[in-house]
Amino acid sequence: MVPSASTPRRRVVLELRDVPRRHPRAFLVVFAAAWLTLYRSLLPLSTALVDRLPVAKDGHLAESLRFFFYDTPKVLLLLTGVVLAMGIVNTYFTAARTRALLAGRREGVGNVLAATLGVVTPFCSCSAVPLFIGFVQAGVPLGVTFSFLVSAPMVNEVALAMLFAMFGFRVAALYLALGLSIAILSGWIIGRLRLEHLLEAWVRDMPKVQATADGERPSFAERLDAGFASVREIVGKVWPYVLVGIAVGAGIHGYVPTELVAGIMGRSAWWTVPIAVMIGVPMYSNAAGIIPVVSALLSKGAALGTALAFMMSVVALSLPEVVILRKVLRPKLIAVFVGVVAAGIVIVGAVFNAVL
Amino acid sequence: MKNVKVLGTGCPKCKATLRMVEEVARQKGVEIELVKVEDLREIMTYGIVATPGVVIDGKVVHAGGVPARDKVASWL
Known part of the structure; x- marks a missing residue:
């Protein structure tokens, strides 16, 4: 079906729409340059915007507004960039290809490879069972399969992008390293x-x-x-969470004094991490939904290790997943799986709290 | 008439795939026999690793994620 280009203007619009299909690489370069320019000018733009508003320049409100107008586009831009990049990378690592890469690997190397591939392979929790059977059928060892099953939902691009945007590079890198370690170790133990x-x-x-x-x-x-399809799908779904999370954060940023806080999730009590994990395990949410909650916990004085352990247990283990895995695993194996992963998360959270 | 099977355990993406196939078939005016396969054992006999999967006349043409609309159109 060829749309009739009746006016010259419409013809130009139609031709522009074709650019990503005809010159995908050039389009990607231009897109990246525009993205970077926008990202770099966020701070001056948001400051200029707030300065024009009729609020006192150094008051609480101006402080909150500045935070909101800077952080919202920053998080959304980062999310778009990372999800686009990951959406493109995902097309190189289909589940079938990952399975071929893992078939016949021995434990050890296999666990490391499976956990790493879990980061870049597209994964949806409803695919967990076909994936599991498919891996077993192809001769992927049980422990290696579990390394993949732990890493895929826990270490994903949305979690990393949001952590990076809201808490900085160090926290995101730590999350990546810890998530991989838990996936590798729990898979190895189960093996x-x-x-x-x-x-x-x-x-x-x-x-x-x-x-x-x-x-x-x-x-x-x-x-x-x-890549753009996954941007539409993921960013289209999570932006309300981001907005609400940042709005709450902005309120706290402007009004709540930093000395306040440190409640039950503070660093001092040893039992906070196991409790946080126990609450988190049956819960089901994706990374985008849980990060505003994590940020609220942190702002209320929860220790970073406790908050991250909570987040990991929510995204890595859930009741619906256990129900679906029951179709292929005996209850005892499910108990071992949940137990080993939860224990790993508790240890990581506690270590985190102790060293930081 | 083409026989189209959508393989999936009932997740939102599987339902979206089923709807898309129905829609495209209606738009193109192609008559198809559409079957939804929800039984896990039967799904696994097609050798796919990710759902939803699409099988046309016994041949797997897609696995994992909702397929693009023009892809669906090219199958029918």
């Missing part, structure tokens, strides 16, 4: 326990398959398309 007999019988009896990566190679224009 050592030799629990293959705890798979449901029909899963064990599935015919073995030769893992091959699917042959179709998408063009770069298609990869770029997929």
